[in-house]
Amino acid sequence: MILAENLAAIQQRIRAACGRVDREPNSITLLAVTKTHPPETIQAAADLGLLLFGENKVQEAKAKIPNCPGKARWHFIGHLQSNKCRDAVELFEMIQSVDSLALAQEINKRADAAAKTMRVLLEVNVAGEASKFGYQPEQMLAELKELNALPRLEIHGLMAIPPFTPVPEKSRPHFQMLRELKARAETVLGAPLPVLSMGMSDDFEVAIEEGSTMIRVGTALFGPRAMKGDL
Numbered sequence: 001m002i003l004a005e006n007l008a009a010i011q012q013r014i015r016a017a018c019g020r021v022d023r024e025p026n027s028i029t030l031l032a033v034t035k036t037h038p039p040e041t042i043q044a045a046a047d048l049g050l051l052l053f054g055e056n057k058v059q060e061a062k063a064k065i066p067n068c069p070g071k072a073r074w075h076f077i078g079h080l081q082s083n084k085c086r087d088a089v090e091l092f093e094m095i096q097s098v099d100s101l102a103l104a105q106e107i108n109k110r111a112d113a114a115a116k117t118m119r120v121l122l123e124v125n126v127a128g129e130a131s132k133f134g135y136q137p138e139q140m141l142a143e144l145k146e147l148n149a150l151p152r153l154e155i156h157g158l159m160a161i162p163p164f165t166p167v168p169e170k171s172r173p174h175f176q177m178l179r180e181l182k183a184r185a186e187t188v189l190g191a192p193l194p195v196l197s198m199g200m201s202d203d204f205e206v207a208i209e210e211g212s213t214m215i216r217v218g219t220a221l222f223g224p225r226a227m228k229g230d231l
């Protein structure tokens with residue numbers, strides 16, 4: 001079965017990358033990105049032991065998640081609009097894409113109404129691309145204490161989507177910058193941030209070499225998407 005083979009190949013790539021930098025393969029969390037894929041695909045992945053999934057659109061997730069195995073856990077990895085925060089808080093165990101204080105405040109408000117604590121990552125625009133969402137690094141550091149003071153939010157770390165390139169090595173400086181930024185954020189907070197979410201199908205080995213703790217993999221697991229999910 002192709003999914004099983006794809007998963008085995010990814011696990012082999014994870015082990016090889018970890019071997020090069022003396023890291024434990026089980027320190028890397030694999031988030032299976034299921035955008036555009038139907039519940040049957042998620043069921044097949046769950047049968048192979050994958051239980052952590054990523055979606056980038058609230059509407060799509062809202063329709064899909066009720067038809068997926070109840071033991072599946074979901075991370076939101078797309079751009080979140082404030083009018084979708086209530087649904088996002090309900091559907092996801094983590095929102096990886098917090099990129100403004102206003103959005104964080106809205107999530108906090110919705111989490112409070114749902115009597116929940118929401119785990120989040122702060123998304124950083126590592127290359128300063130005008131077309132991309134994400135905090136500018138200095139802005140994130142400047143707002144960090146205020147973000148951390150929101151009672152219904154738990155900041156677990158940072159996430160980034162570097163510019164697309166067919167050459168994985170070109171992502172390395174962006175991954176390095178996110179790792180260094182995490183260290184600065186930890187200094188500001190005086191506490192460790194356990195999660196560095198970086199690396200996708202084509203470049204996750206480089207991300208692991210640079211300290212990623214969570215790779216977000218779609219295409220290498222499930223094959224090409226019929227519809228291109230927007231990043």
Ligand SMILES: *Cc1c(COP(=O)(O)O)cnc(C)c1O
Pocket residue numbers: 033035056077078161200201202216217218219220229230231
């Ligand atoms: C689609 C997507 C991924 C997965 O990309 P692949 O190249 O298919 O592995 C990872 N992260 C985010 C935020 C995405 O939107």
